[in-house]
Amino acid sequence: MNNPTFRNWQSVQKEVLRRIHAREWPPGELIPNEADLAQEFGCARTTVNRALRSLAESGLLDRRRKAGTRVASQPVARATLDIAIIRADIEDRGQKYGYQLIEREEVIPPISISAAMAVETTQTLLHIRALHLADDVPYALEDRWINIQIVPSAAAESFKTVSANEWLLAHVPYTHGEIAFSANSATQNQSMTLNCPEHSALFTIDRLTWDNDAAVTKVCLLFAPGHQLRTVL
Amino acid sequence: MNNPTFRNWQSVQKEVLRRIHAREWPPGELIPNEADLAQEFGCARTTVNRALRSLAESGLLDRRRKAGTRVASQPVARATLDIAIIRADIEDRGQKYGYQLIEREEVIPPISISAAMAVETTQTLLHIRALHLADDVPYALEDRWINIQIVPSAAAESFKTVSANEWLLAHVPYTHGEIAFSANSATQNQSMTLNCPEHSALFTIDRLTWDNDAAVTKVCLLFAPGHQLRTVL
DNA sequence: CAGTGGTCTAGACCACAGG
DNA sequence: CTGTGGTCTAGACCACTGG
Incomplete structure (x- = not known):
């Protein structure tokens, strides 16, 4: 049984994957415990643990x-974006980046925003709207609310040349x-800004960022038609 | 220096996170090496390694x-879906699941499909179209191509009661x-099936699944308007 | 070439939860 | 109660790569 082929956790993992894949260990099946596998593979239990833990993750x-x-009976596809x-x-795609600030104002937000960010309905937030461009073509429309009580330094930023997207990531921890x-669906206003037909289907990312139970920022990114978010499994 | 507070990798990780977050270790900064940290925290280097490796992942x-x-200078938000x-x-959301097969045929696919799946342009594939329902309301429209040379057993499945989505995950490894x-944007045909207005914005998942350089299946899932895919960071 | 992370080992104790 | 995974340790060697 002592098989000298498996000297490191990657090779152990590969062998385990092979057995799952070949249905030697079918979905739902109980596999041998770490100690037994370690003996079979001729390595330390720690090494088996490393391989199996990674597969469990x-x-x-x-x-x-x-x-x-x-073996997971319903193998969930876990995609990392x-x-x-x-x-x-x-x-990264070799295109030229462009940025335009559309609007910057400190106002009391709609109830939906203050509720989502868990701030008082009377509290003023910094509202930023901006356009990101790739090779001078509209790429994404950013609509952001910033909690200036949590990020007072944002109040001093004009966001005319540096996007809030970038400034926040570099300066504000979360x-x-x-x-x-x-x-x-693109509203008339959005379609004009993104230079696309009204009611175009826009891929949307909504993001809410927290710093220990205090909302930092809430952003909605509307991407121009055709945008895809890709990854591998 | 020997601090007895940090006895396990989680507490080490928590302390490292605190220092990053408090900007004691600002973005881009070189942090002490594993051996030094192990000494400072009063634990083995392995334990520090475990904590730091996890943060790197x-x-x-x-x-x-x-x-x-x-410390990563541009902290990438890594979302796991x-x-x-x-x-x-x-x-899982407490709704009743429903399923309707719309179409099942073995045909030669359009070039775009055979190219994406890397099969001969003359090869027949199994084409499945089906509707998934939640509480009797249309939820998602599935349009799938299956490579029956790789999955011959699929040719014997009617997919009348079990969706291809579920059958493949349970029976076919990848x-x-x-x-x-x-x-x-919803086409007229799609909007009728999903019972939504034409040109509605539909969240879409395109997925291509491989088994060692042979394409198993290609699927397009169109979700009814309002669908969101959520996760935490 | 030398410093750093990457990994393996053997042994140990512990936390959890199934029976 | 007991088997299983989860983790820690001390020490060792290795692989990569920056200077």
Whole structure:
């Protein structure tokens, strides 16, 4: 049984993947415990643990103390998306980045915004609207609210040349956030700004960013028609 | 220096996060090496490694041999999406799942499909169109192509009661895939099936699944207006 | 070439939860 | 209560890569 072929966790993982894939270990099946696998593979239990833990993180295995390790019966596809700064996205594709500030105002937001950001309905927020361009063509429309009580330094920024998207990521820390992807129909105003037909289907990212229970910023990004967000599984 | 507070990798990670967050280690900064941190925290280097590796995987740190570990200067937001079986998605929200097969045929696909799936232009594929419902309301429209040379058992499935979405995940292994999210305008046909206005903005998932360089299936999922895909950061 | 992260090992103790 | 995964340790060697 002592198989000298598996000397590192990657090779162990590869072999485990092979067995799952070949249905030697079918979905839902209990696989041998770490100690047994370590003996079979001729390596330390730590190494087996590393391989299996990694597979569990990607959703292929289901591990529970005492219950052991099972092949996931419904293999969830876990996609990892990297949401970068818009400028970086554009430049990575070799296009020229452009930026235009449309509006900047400090106002009391609609109830829907103050509620989502958990601020008093009477509190003033900084409202920014801006357009991102790729090779001089409209790329994305940014509509953002910033909590200037939490980020007072934002009040001094004009955001005329640096987008709020970029400035915030570089200057303001956050602890966690929520993000939602959806599709929205372009309003007349939006379609004019993005230079597309009215009612075009726009890929949309809504994002709410928190710093320890205080909302930092809420942003809605509307991408020009045709935009895709891609990743591998 | 020997601080007895940090006994496990989670607490080490938490402290590192605190320092990043408090800008004690600003973006781009080189942080102490593992051995030094281990001494400071009073734990083994392995434990520090575990904490830092995990942060690097989530994009907060940038690690390179010899060069050391740096705080990411452009913290990429890395969102993890779980793409489950549609039925599971609906039932998890306490709704009743429904399924209707619209069309099932074995035909030679359009060039765009055969090219994407890297099959001969003359090869017949299984084409499935189906509707998923939540509480009897249209939820998503599935348009799928299956490579019956790779999955011959699919040719014997009627897909009248079990969706291809679910059947494939349970019966057909795959090694990797590509996924893309976008927004599309509903065609007249689509809008009738989904019972929504024509030209509605539909959230779209395109997915191509491979088994070792052979395409298994290509699917386009069009979700009814209002659908959101959510996750946390 | 030398410093850094990447990994392996053997052994140990612990936390959790199934039976 | 007991088996399983989760983790820590100390020490070691290795792989990569910056200077």
